[in-house]
Amino acid sequence: MFKPVQRRVRKILNQWMFRLRDAEPGEVFLNQRRVFIVPTGAGLAFAVMLIVLFIGSINYNLSLGFALTFLAAGCAVIDMYLTFRNLAYLHLSTGRAQSVFAGEEAQFELHLINRRKYDRYAIWLGFVGEELPDLEQAADVAANAVCSVTLAVKAEQRGWLNAPRVRLQTRFPLGFLRAWSYWQPDARALVYPYPEDNAPPLPMASKEKEDGHGRAGHEDFAGVRAYQVGDSMKLLAWRQIARVDPAFGGALVTKHFEGGTASELCIDISTLPRIMDVELKLSRMTRWVLDAEALGLAYAFRLGDIAFPASIGPAHRAACLRALALYP
């Protein structure tokens, strides 16, 4: 009963304390208010050691003991500055995020831009979130340089996947302190539906069979036409291409098939049984798109209001998959 309240309070507290904010467009600058620093376990142990050294120095009246104790304390303070500046004043920006299929890992490219005159080392980046595993990547950014880090997160659902919050942290140079900062990258990746495993074969002849046209139609060779970008390699008329006079410019030609209705492949959501789960339908269609591309078959695509005429190629594929991913 209190769980949601607790979670909410913690969220507000976190937001207030660590200045968690929503995605900011453009380049993000880690100013000093965004960088937090606390001692690590080793740092606390070091503090205890300093106290013991101090007491020892008092007890045995060791003047150099005091000097050593204070020197060690001073080094820890300098370490604090260095750890802080290793992270602070870093500029962050997001790069591209490749589209992926559900179940794969979405890769987000993040840029760390160092506009200061000193090198930064051992900055650990990782996505933070409730269910995210604690996987971190280390990065070094030289002075006046940019370093790109690609962080992956498992894409569970189709649709837009916003990059989770990123935590940047560092313990460099001595490891006595940990400086960290949170950053919500302004990046999102498109997640396509999961391509169904063991999906039924492409729905090519199903209609034709009902019409009684038989299966041969899609092999009705009707001549050649000029090559168009996107034509499958399998449809190229190699024999003709080989025969073409070089004076012609060595243009590529594609085999052209007639009797389209019989052979046309159409991936259409309405052909799938009505009782089928929508996600499964989308999943199957995704598989078919991939299969058709692999086989080099032109395919038409219909999904709700969207209807693409038969075509083939990366642009067509991307458009179809995008439609599948964003289907309401």
Added chain:
Amino acid sequence: MMKLPRLPSTARPMSRDKADTLLLLAACSLVLVPHIGHLPPWTPWMCGVLLLWRGWITFRGNRMPSHWVLVPIATLSMIGVFSTYQTFFGREAGVAMLVLLLSFKLLEMRSKRDLFSVVFVNFFLMLANFFYSQSIGTALMMIAAVIAILTTQLSFQYTGVVPSLKKRLGLGAMIFGLAVPLTLVLFILFPRIQGPLWGLPSDVNAGRTGLSDSMAPGNISNLAQSDDVAFRVKFLDPAPPKSRLYWRGVVLGNFDGRTWTQQQSYAKPGRPISLRVRGKPIRHEVTLEPNNRHWLFALELPQAAPQIAGNPASFSTDLQLLAAQPINERVRYGAASYVDFDLRPNEPAVALRNWVRLPRAYNARTLEFAARLRQQGDDKLQRINAALMFFRNGKFTYTLEPPLLGVHTVDDFLFSTRAGFCEHYASAFVVLMRALDIPARVVTGYQGGEINPVDGYMTVRQSDAHAWAEVWLENRGWIRVDPTAAVAPERIERNLVTVIPRRLFGGLVNLNLGKNSWLSDIRLNWDAVTNGWNQWVLNYTPARQRSFIRSLGFDDADWRTLIGLLFSVSVLVMAAIAYLLIMKRPKRDPVQAVYAKFCDEFARRGLRRAGHEGPRAYLVRLTAPDSPLAADKKIAAARFLHFYEAVQYGTVAKLSSASTVSQLKSLLVECR
């Protein structure tokens, strides 16, 4: 723009990281080497073997030894420590254990956490080394070790690119260098507490006591460096002047030509001691630090043996105060002493026979000199004064670093080196007296003490250890004669430490260095540096801290003032470091700065420049028909961007950059 190559970020097992591990071994060696001198001889060998083993493992990439190998060796070495010291406790045994612990830890270092434990043990060992030496050399060694440890520690932190060792050492040195100002502030201003906080382990003073029951001139040489407290005194009556503050210890009457020892044959207990006293006794309370001996100290000469519960005290026949049990913990006792007294004024000649004995075939020149003195007169007092005059006018110097003496120590001292400290003077004087047939003996103990103005306690330190002489005169008994006072009266009137530099400039030049002036210059400078070190670093006690703060103009130098000062000065130093490290921004091209302002200006109006947009593309967007900007703003933006483009990429020379920038700025104003 350069892109750093990225290495796989999986944590490499530490044993593989050869360079880092070898660096760690080097840092540990730097810490361990100074300990070689005071460990039992087998320990350095053991550590050396263990470190070499670790180095070999690292170098060859072998596996670490298993616990089945390490545990028996570790157990054996623990047994070794126990059989050497008969205990696991106490300082010496503790240091040996720490040294071994470090060596073994290196052989079973597996994770990053182990690195930190090695670092911590290193720091403790560095501190432990200060038990034995706090010289400038030790401090330099400490600095080197700290830089090595810092470098090692940061080397382990790299995940991808590891810079060269030189660069890493540079970073380590930078951390050290930046820490130095803070260290100085803390050292000077952190409120000091007078130790010890608790009773020290029993072996703490072994080998460090200011006194021993024998004396061969030279034994006390390193003692003056020991700033340990021997005892503290609270005077209930007004304290006598410093020149009368003698704290009697062991009386030495046997001389074998080189070493003075106690006269055992004479020590017959129970003989009544005849004593004539004058004046009122001075009451005082002594808090004695443990010395592991039977010795108690009180102002010369106490009325009666002090009462200590469970440890009855008595006088020896030489009037030394002795407790029945060795003093293993701090004790406090009261005493009332007469500073004006005649000790054994009527002693039978037979009892005095032992005090004129001299070894044969030693110090012929001294005997000759005594014979000459003898011819001058018969009066013993006169002879004593003649001898003292000889010390006073004979260009004798007081130094803690006397030259070595040959077989005839007294001859050498009196007629050639003429430089030494209290032991030399006391020894030579007593020999001379005995050669003159005057009963004489060496008395060791402490002389002087330092009143702490805050609590009124007088502190007597090991560096106040002293040796003087007693001569016996008819009807007057044993009279204290301090030949050192004849040569260096400051030693008696002030503290030893303050005496040395004064004498150095007038004194050490005589030490056969006079011919070689640059050499003596170096020597003198070095002595001055050492003295400064002793005064300001080693002797920076709570009292000294207070007087220093007072000299800065703070009237009430209590801990509140100190904390306030410490806080404000630290804040200043930290701010300076922060400016140096963090706040100092890289200088920006002024043209770029104006351009950034321009972009901010339009970002406020909802037209943020995208990362990929150059000025021209941005202009297209700003001036597009659907842009919300007013027409005049569009024109202003266009004028600005055209000019900016020309300056940044085009033909407008950046030479007159000041005017270019101001022109840009005026164009920017129009955009607002």
